[in-house]
Amino acid sequence: MADEALFLLLHNEMVAGLYRAAEQGEGENGRCTTKLESMGFRVGQGLIERFTKDTARFKDELDIMKFICKDFWTTVFKKQIDNLRTNHQGIYVLQDNKFRLLTQMSAGKQYLEHAPKYLAFTCGLIRGGLSNLGIKSIVTAEVSSMPACKYFSGYLVISSF
């Protein structure tokens, strides 16, 4: 309960601080999202290691994605992912109808253009978690109406025969 506020505030300050520095500095706006995503990646890697210390081995990729949607999301954001869809060919769509990092911001279309900044860290978090579970992926996010958002996770399939 109390921890949630701390992480939420830290995350908001991080986003604000990075963008403020970018405005005053060299004006590398695109880099801010990359920086946030790479921070999330590092955190995701570390977190998933500590989280899955005692869990059983995952059967397949779908099992891993279900783990991310249920246990991982519940621990980090105190709720489960509302909808998981897949095309069974490596693309997964995770939908959260009340994303914790956006609920305090607005409930509709206001400030929609600022929403992506607040999703970059979480994209990295998912990518980092998957990476340490052995899955290379690209994670992107989309917001059509706050506070619902969708995460798209796709695999880079590296196959060798």
Next chain:
Amino acid sequence: MSRTPGRKQDSHKISRELFVLTYGALVAQLCKDYEKDEDVNSCLDKMGYGIGIRLIDDFLAHSDVKRCRSYSETADMIAQVAFKMYLGVTPTVSCSSAAGNEFSLILDKNPLVDFVEELPAERASLCYCNLLCGVIRGALEMVHLAAEVTFLQDRLKGDAVTEIGITFLRKAEDKKAKKK
């Protein structure tokens, strides 16, 4: 997946680890962006200030504390209630001035540095936990108590303990008078 009995404790622990890991990633990123330690320190302090001015609302909402009547009560409140609530540790408070407005909080266990072994050699004067100073300063300012908060000792720099010094400056008495 079957739920083991200690799951709630685990999730609480993981939540805290999320915060600690995120903080570590933030400091690492700031070290990449800024060359000078003072810049990183002041950036952390500013961010902490921004967090503190909002965290105080959360703190007052979640804890049923009465109004503090003296500086020492305030310092005790910070150490025994706030630190316990957010970081799970209780620093010891000691008053270090005859005037009664300088206090120090001694932390023998600092959760923020759980995953930090040592500071890199080229970052010798980095105050890793400077965010905490900003948070305390911001939170106190929102309850009309101006204070200066700094790190007096830091375990990461080789001292025995981590010590945060809070110096309460003059109370904003004119503000209070205007309110009445």
